[in-house]
Every structure is written in structure tokens, then in C-alpha cells.
Amino acid sequence: MNLHIAATDRTPEISLTYQPLKLLIQGESFPEDVSAFYGQVINAINSLQTQAKGELQVEMAMIYINSSSIKAMYRIFEGLDAYRKAGNQVEVVWKAEEDDDIMQELGEDFKDRFQELIFSIIQHG
Amino acid sequence: MELSHAIELRNSLRKNRVIMAYNGTVSDELMLTLADMLKTRLLAHDDSKRSKLIFSVFMEGVQNLIWHGKENDDDHGMILITEVGNEITILCGNRILKSETHDLKERLDRIAGADKETIRQMYRDGMAESGEHEGPGAGLGLLEIARRSTHPINYTFDDVDDRSVDFILSATI
Numbered sequence: 001m002n003l004h005i006a007a008t009d010r011t012p013e014i015s016l017t018y019q020p021l022k023l024l025i026q027g028e029s030f031p032e033d034v035s036a037f038y039g040q041v042i043n044a045i046n047s048l049q050t051q052a053k054g055e056l057q058v059e060m061a062m063i064y065i066n067s068s069s070i071k072a073m074y075r076i077f078e079g080l081d082a083y084r085k086a087g088n089q090v091e092v093v094w095k096a097e098e099d100d101d102i103m104q105e106l107g108e109d110f111k112d113r114f115q116e117l118i119f120s121i122i123q124h125g
Numbered sequence: 126m127e128l129s130h131a132i133e134l135r136n137s138l139r140k141n142r143v144i145m146a147y148n149g150t151v152s153d154e155l156m157l158t159l160a161d162m163l164k165t166r167l168l169a170h171d172d173s174k175r176s177k178l179i180f181s182v183f184m185e186g187v188q189n190l191i192w193h194g195k196e197n198d199d200d201h202g203m204i205l206i207t208e209v210g211n212e213i214t215i216l217c218g219n220r221i222l223k224s225e226t227h228d229l230k231e232r233l234d235r236i237a238g239a240d241k242e243t244i245r246q247m248y249r250d251g252m253a254e255s256g257e258h259e260g261p262g263a264g265l266g267l268l269e270i271a272r273r274s275t276h277p278i279n280y281t282f283d284d285v286d287d288r289s290v291d292f293i294l295s296a297t298i
Contacts, residue, residue: 010157030184032153064177066184067265074252099174102181102273109249 001051003044011037012062016044021052023080026061026095029069038072045079049086056083061095061124062103070106077114084117091118098123142207151190151202151219159204160184178273178298179213185266186217186294193219201291212275218293226282226290233294236267237277244271270296 007013012027023045031037048056058080065073084090092114094107107121126134138146144166145159163183167176183206190202203218221229236244248268271278274296283291 030188064180064184066188067269068188070252070265071255099172100177101174102177105245109245109252112249113252 001044003041005041014041016041018052020057021054022057022059024059025073025076026059028064029062029073030064030066031069034066034068034072038069038075042072042075042079045076046082048079048083052083053088055089055091056080058090058092059095060092060107062106063097063100065103065106073110074113077110077117081114081117089118092120094119094121095124096121098125142209143205144208145204145206147202147204149202150200151187151194151204153191156184156187156191159187163206175298179215182215182270182273182296182298185269186215186296189266189294190217190219193221197221203293212297214295214297216293216295218291220285220289221292223288223290226292229292230280230282232264232267233278233280236271237279239271241272244268248272267294270294274298 002018003014003016005011005014007027010028011031012025012029015024016022080090080092092110094110096103096107104121104123111117111119111121145163147155147159160180160183164176164180167179171179187204190204193199194202197220199220201218201220203216205214205216205218207214207216236247239247248265251265251268254264267278276297279295279297281293283293285291
């Protein structure tokens with residue numbers, strides 16, 4: 001099932017489509033209730049294994065993300081890694097703004113934790 | 126308040142170069158308001174790299190206060206920001222139980238004594254942990270603050286009574 005959440009001042013835009021198979025997360029992330037916000041996203045990612053097949057494109061472009069959202073995002077990466085383990089290719093593109101060391105480093109941290117995923121970090125202006 | 130006390134307080138704020146001061150319950154709404162004010166000020170004074178570091182430390186510090194305040198019905202929150210030369214210091218305070226200080230102190234000492242590379246490794250390990258009792262950030266917040274600060278984090282515990290302590294965490298960027 002496709003998922004689309006529009007961005008707010010404090011939560012990112014999130015979309016998961018099946019045709020083509022793509023996950024996009026972009027924007028700010030400091031929701032008042034992190035588990036309420038990310039719960040449905042984590043569920044949707046976890047159900048990919050049974051509901052989808054083939055290459056999954058992931059694009060992440062965060063501006064500010066708080067530590068509790070980072071933990072939720074870790075769960076999302078675990079779901080992506082489980083999808084990979086089920087025999088599918090997962091390609092992550094992590095975008096950081098050109099002068100944003102924090103997001104650049106966070107990308108490196110996730111890449112380090114999920115070394116089996118195809119993971120590229122790119123800077124954009 | 127006596128006006129003479131107001132003058133003393135003002136003088137003290139000036140002497141310590143305080144640019145933002147808050148005392149009382151720290152709510153989510155307050156955080157959003159202060160974050161907006163801080164963002165506006167940072168954009169006017171600092172480059173965007175530095176602004177992001179300051180903003181990140183501020184947000185983690187304040188979110189920590191919100192979470193602990195909610196859990197413990199604490200209205201002793203404190204937020205202070207000072208600017209001395211080109212250094213911004215963010216101080217966050219709240220009232221905690223004496224029984225909590227031991228673990229917290231141990232954790233803080235470990236972080237304060239670690240170099241940047243060790244902090245980063247602790248951070249990477251912490252991303253996977255989900256100790257709900259430590260708050261939604263489950264300990265990652267302190268590491269985030271330490272990681273973004275240009276000096277080791279500083280802290281103090283100020284005894285209130287037999288049961289409680291006022292905790293203050295300070296980070297400089």
C-alpha cells in the first residue's frame with residue numbers, strides 16, 4: 001500500500017510508492033510524539049518483505065533531525081536491511097546540504113551501521 | 126519584585142552576557158517559540174554551519190528538559206544562553222531525584238572525558254539502543270550535545286533537599 005505523509009514545520013515529507021518502488025524522506029524531523037509519527041512508517045517498511053519485490057530506491061534528505069527521530073530512522077534502516085536480506089537490492093541516496101556537516105556525518109553513521117546496503121552520500125547546494 | 130532586585134538581576138544578566146533566559150515549566154510550545162527566536166538571531170549573526178551546531182545543541186538540551194519535566198511534573202526548568210566573544214554557551218537545568226544522579230554522573234563523566242572520535246563511536250552504538258526509560262532519545266541526546274560542542278560538556282548538581290538536586294548541563298559552541 002502506498003504511503004504519503006505531507007511535510008509540516010517539524011515533520012518530514014514521507015512517501016513510499018510501489019510503482020516504481022521508492023521511499024522518500026525529506027525535511028525537518030522533531031515531532032512531538034516520535035513513536036506516533038514514525039510507527040506507521042516503520043510498519044510500512046517492515047511489510048515490504050511480503051508485499052514487494054525487486055530493487056528499492058531510497059532517498060533521504062534531512063535538514064534537522066532530533067535524536068529520538070534518529071532512533072526511529074534506525075528502525076527504518078533495519079526494515080530496509082531486512083528487505084535486502086530477503087533477496088532484493090536496496091539503494092540508498094543520502095542527501096546533505098553543501099555546508100551541513102551534521103547531516104553529512106549522520107549519513108556516514110548510518111552507512112557505517114548498514115554496510116550491506118548500497119549507500120551513497122551526496123552534497124547538494 | 127523590588128525594583129532594586131530587578132536591577133541586580135539585569136546587571137547579573139548583562140555581566141554574564143546572557144542573551145536568552147527562561148525559568149519555569151518547559152513545554153513543547155515553549156521550545157518551538159524559543160527555537161524560532163534563536164533561529165532568527167543565529168541567521169543574523171552566524172554562518173549557517175555554526176548556526177546548525179548551536180541549533181542542534183539547543184534542541185537536544187530543551188527536549189531533554191521537556192521529557193524529564195513531563196515524567197516528573199517538574200516546573201524547575203531553566204534555559205540560559207550566553208554569548209561571550211564568539212562563543213555561545215547553552216545551559217539547561219532541571220530538578221531531578223538524588224537517586225538518579227549516580228548513573229547520570231557516571232554517564233556524563235564518560236562523555237566529558239572522551240575525545241571526538243570516541244564520542245562518535247558511542248553515538249553510533251547508541252543509535253540502535255532503545256531504552257525507553259531514558260526518554261525518547263534514550264541517551265543519544267547527551268552524545269549529540271557533546272558531539273556538536275567545541276569544548277567538553279560541563280555539568281553540576283546543586284542540592285535542593287534530601288530528595289532532590291538541581292542539575293545543570295552546559296555546552297559551548
